[in-house]
Amino acid sequence: MISEKTITDFIYREAELLDTMQWQGWLDLFHPEGRYWMPLEWQQQDPVLQPSLMYEDLLLLKVRVERLAGERTFSQKPKSRCHHLLQAPQIVACDATAGVFKARTSYIYTETRGDALERYSGWVSHDLVQVGDDLKIKLKRVDLVNFDAPFGNIQLFM
Amino acid sequence: MAKYRRNAHAVAALVREAEVHRDVYVDPEIFELEMEHLFPNSWIYVGHASQLSKPGDFITANIGRQPVLASRHSDGSIHVFYNRCPHKGVKIASEPCGNTGKFFRCPYHAWSFKTDGSLLAIPLKKGYEGTGFGDTQANEGLSKVRNVVVYRDFIFARLNDSGLSFKDYFGESLSTIDNMVDRSPDGKLAVMATPIRYMHTCNWKMLVENQTDTCHPMVAHESSAGTAVKVWKREQGEATEAPMAVQLYAPFMSPYEFYEQSGIRIWPNGHGHTGVNNSIHSNYAGIPGYLDQMVAAYGEKRALEILGEVRHNTVYFPNIMVKGAVQILRNFIPIAVDRTLVESWVYRLVGAPDKLYERALMYNRFINAPTSIVGHDDLEMYERAQEGLTTNGNQWVNLQRLYEAGEQPDATAVINGTSERQMRNQFHAWVKFMTMDMDQHVEAAE
Ligand code: FES
Ligand SMILES: [Fe+2]
Numbered sequence: 001m002i003s004e005k006t007i008t009d010f011i012y013r014e015a016e017l018l019d020t021m022q023w024q025g026w027l028d029l030f031h032p033e034g035r036y037w038m039p040l041e042w043q044q045q046d047p048v049l050q051p052s053l054m055y056e057d058l059l060l061l062k063v064r065v066e067r068l069a070g071e072r073t074f075s076q077k078p079k080s081r082c083h084h085l086l087q088a089p090q091i092v093a094c095d096a097t098a099g100v101f102k103a104r105t106s107y108i109y110t111e112t113r114g115d116a117l118e119r120y121s122g123w124v125s126h127d128l129v130q131v132g133d134d135l136k137i138k139l140k141r142v143d144l145v146n147f148d149a150p151f152g153n154i155q156l157f158m
Numbered sequence: 159m160a161k162y163r164r165n166a167h168a169v170a171a172l173v174r175e176a177e178v179h180r181d182v183y184v185d186p187e188i189f190e191l192e193m194e195h196l197f198p199n200s201w202i203y204v205g206h207a208s209q210l211s212k213p214g215d216f217i218t219a220n221i222g223r224q225p226v227l228a229s230r231h232s233d234g235s236i237h238v239f240y241n242r243c244p245h246k247g248v249k250i251a252s253e254p255c256g257n258t259g260k261f262f263r264c265p266y267h268a269w270s271f272k273t274d275g276s277l278l279a280i281p282l283k284k285g286y287e288g289t290g291f292g293d294t295q296a297n298e299g300l301s302k303v304r305n306v307v308v309y310r311d312f313i314f315a316r317l318n319d320s321g322l323s324f325k326d327y328f329g330e331s332l333s334t335i336d337n338m339v340d341r342s343p344d345g346k347l348a349v350m351a352t353p354i355r356y357m358h359t360c361n362w363k364m365l366v367e368n369q370t371d372t373c374h375p376m377v378a379h380e381s382s383a384g385t386a387v388k389v390w391k392r393e394q395g396e397a398t399e400a401p402m403a404v405q406l407y408a409p410f411m412s413p414y415e416f417y418e419q420s421g422i423r424i425w426p427n428g429h430g431h432t433g434v435n436n437s438i439h440s441n442y443a444g445i446p447g448y449l450d451q452m453v454a455a456y457g458e459k460r461a462l463e464i465l466g467e468v469r470h471n472t473v474y475f476p477n478i479m480v481k482g483a484v485q486i487l488r489n490f491i492p493i494a495v496d497r498t499l500v501e502s503w504v505y506r507l508v509g510a511p512d513k514l515y516e517r518a519l520m521y522n523r524f525i526n527a528p529t530s531i532v533g534h535d536d537l538e539m540y541e542r543a544q545e546g547l548t549t550n551g552n553q554w555v556n557l558q559r560l561y562e563a564g565e566q567p568d569a570t571a572v573i574n575g576t577s578e579r580q581m582r583n584q585f586h587a588w589v590k591f592m593t594m595d596m597d598q599h600v601e602a603a604e
Contacts, residue, residue, distance in 0.1 A: 038529060040354065048516050051351045051504065053529045059393060060403060063386045067531055073381035075538035150355035150499050151528035153537055 002130055004091045007103050010135045011126060015084035018157055023065040026157070030058050031129055031136035036157070038142045053147070053154075068155075075155060080113040082156040089126075101128040101135060109158045120158065121145050162187050166593040173585045175565070176558040176578075180547040182588070183361040183555075189495035191592060196476060197222030198317035199591040201327050203478045203489060204228050204238055206505070207311035208348040209255055214273055216262075217255045220491055221317055226303060227251050228313060229258070231274040238303040238315045239275050244296035254352065262300070275300035310339045311347060318595060322427070330570065331429035334472035338482035340464045343455040344509035347485065353501040356528045360540035362477060362498040363584075365490045368536060369471040369479045370432050370580040372417035373559070375410045378539055382531035383410035399443070406521050409438035410532065417575045420470070426568035428587025430580035433470025434572050439483040440468045445513045455509075473580065475587050485518045488526060496544050502526035557581045 010029075017026040030036075038053035047055040056064075067073050085108040092102035102125070109120045127139035142158045162168050162185070169191065172179040181188050198221070205217045210230035217228050218241055225241035227250055241249050243264040250262050250271070261278050262271045270278040277299035280286065291297055305316040307324040312335055314324065321327075339347055358365060368374065375383070386407035390400065400408065421434030433439070452461035472480045477490040485507060491499040504518045525532045547555070560577035567586045573579055 041351065049512060049519070051354060051519050052523055053354070053527050054523065057403075059389065059401075060386075062393070063382075063389045064531060066389055067381050067385045070381045070385060072384075074378070074542075075381070075534040148352060148355070150357040150501075152357050152359065153534050154529050155534055 002096055002101060004094050007091060007094060007101055008089050011089050011103060011105055015086055019083055027061060027065060029137050031138050032058060034058060034137045036061055036140050040147055075153065078114050080111055080155045083110040099130055111154060111156055160187060162191055166596040169592050170589050173589050176561040176582060177554040177556055178585050180553050180555060183363060184495060184547050186495045193222040195595060196592045199321050199594055200476050201314045201316045201324055204313040204315050206349045207236060207308055207313060210236060212257060214257045214259050216251055216258055218251050221315060222492060225249060229273045236308055236313060237274050238306045239300040243269060244299060245269050271299050275302055310335055327427055329425055331425045331474060334431060334469055334480050334482050337464060337467045338480060338485060342507035342509055343451040346508040347505035348508050349503060350506050353503040354522055354527045356500045356526060356533060358498040358500055358537055358540060359496055360498060360544040361495060362490045362492040364540045364543055365498060366473060366477060367581045369473050370422060370430060372432055372576050376413065378535045379410045379532055382535050383407045387411055402517060402520060405442050406524055412438060414576060420575045421572050422575050422577055422580055423572045424580050424583045425570050428475030428584045429473060430583055431469050431472035432575060433468060437468050437470035439470065445511050447511050448514060475584055484521045486522055
């Protein structure tokens with residue numbers, strides 16, 4: 001039985017997998033049809049016909065993860081690390097009969113590489129589905145508070 | 159001590175036939191001189207007329223480092239101004255775009271200006287009577303950039319009063335913009351959204367040179383495009399048709415021979431493009447319905463001619479790159495000697511299927527975003543170059559690939575696609591537009 005705590009635990013677990021660079025474990029959290037979306041507009045509705053920073057399916061996320069470990073991935077020499085600081089997720093929907101599980105979580109994200117450290121903040125919205133006993137990510141939407149600012153490289157995942 | 163100021167000789171000596179001195183990338187004085195000479199002497203992209211569709215619409219931009227403001231006047235004309243109030247210098251507009259209504263109103267003391275820049279009203283006007291205000295520059299309103307050309311909706315401006323005319327400056331290179339616009343069945347492009355912005359900690363010229371650097375994709379992008387191809391083959395097998403995403407990534411891994419035969423075309427004044435015979439954009443899947451629309455609009459012969467021209471990257475010297483086949487313009491905006499803001503715009507082909515716009519947006523976020531793995535590869539190289547160039551063992555950058563003794567400057571030619579001649583072409587133009595008004599400045603200073 002999926003409870004609100006199951007959703008919250010899932011979100012904390014996801015952040016832990018990213019912070020500990022367990023990339024395969026993180027990919028396993030996605031539904032085969034899952035998407036990772038970073039909009040480029042305020043309250044953006046359309047990921048495809050409006051510009052986005054990222055809108056990627058599992059294939060593209062696998063490419064990213066595999067690239068991070070690549071022998072000739074020079075932008076990962078030295079490697080990046082990340083840190084997620086999450087506010088308690090706000091449960092938006094937890095309806096087992098309808099199969100709808102949604103949460104919105106305020107975050108501060110830190111990405112560091114070499115001597116450089118960058119900090120970002122925003123909200124992440126999880127749209128989850130139940131598969132067997134587990135939850136899987138249907139859509140992870142990352143809204144940066146300053147989506148319209150010019151950033152340098154963002155190489156890991158918020 | 160100024161090493162290069164008022165010294166056209168010293169500036170010209172930084173560029174040899176096939177080498178350039180590292181100071182062009184790392185010396186803050188050279189950067190200052192680029193802002194004072196090179197950018198004001200050149201025709202610089204300001205924006206697109208579709209961003210100014212109604213009277214009162216405005217956009218803000220930078221020419222070099224100078225903030226400007228472009229507006230659509232009530233009579234339909236487009237004007238470009240320096241973005242400062244004639245009173246005390248406050249910027250008139252601070253947003254990237256908007257509509258100001260019938261007039262601009264300065265937020266500090268409420269001087270107001272018509273959308274053609276002329277002074278409309280000053281509060282307590284009586285206080286200026288008998289002061290000689292009528293003879294001041296302030297009385298003329300917003301200072302105008304006088305040399306403005308709107309070419310097929312692309313707004314360009316040259317800050318300096320004298321210099322090459324728009325036609326002489328761009329010449330035949332405008333054919334890439336023509337091709338991009340002609341790809342719309344309605345012959346019209348539209349800016350629908352904000353650009354993707356990406357901050358680069360490197361000199362702006364490294365980005366411009368990289369646009370025609372065809373010997374780097376298969377090396378530097380092995381990590382991104384190469385991995386994309388590898389994962390795709392493993393996960394889906396080669397039998398199925400590659401999805402749009404893989405179609406966009408895969409051509410980056412094309413071998414040297416591909417780029418060699420696809421060719422580079424150079425034009426005078428530092429313009430040039432890769433992908434003369436074919437390009438990495440040639441083999442994308444057809445978009446249902448599009449060809450029919452084009453044939454209906456242009457006739458079959460002309461439609462095929464337009465779509466058969468699949469240029470890769472066209473550099474418009476000094477600091478934009480246009481991709482006609484994917485409807486993208488990248489603007490390399492200089493911030494400091496080691497800092498460049500890249501704004502990558504996508505144009506919608508008016509009247510064409512949504513799928514084409516979807517593909518252009520996808521390409522833009524795959525290649526030109528701070529979250530783009532291809533972008534990560536490139537920026538890493540620029541940053542390493544910016545640091546590496548501070549070393550003193552060798553102070554020259556080598557641009558010798560396929561150099562031939564006695565190369566004509568300002569030539570129009572089609573050459574081997576792995577040549578570094580377009581980079582040499584850019585540096586020839588760089589010296590020209592850096593030094594063309596240096597002597598006048600010398601006279602003025604003496
Ligand atoms: S500064 Fe603009 S009105 Fe005074
Ligand atoms: Fe590149």
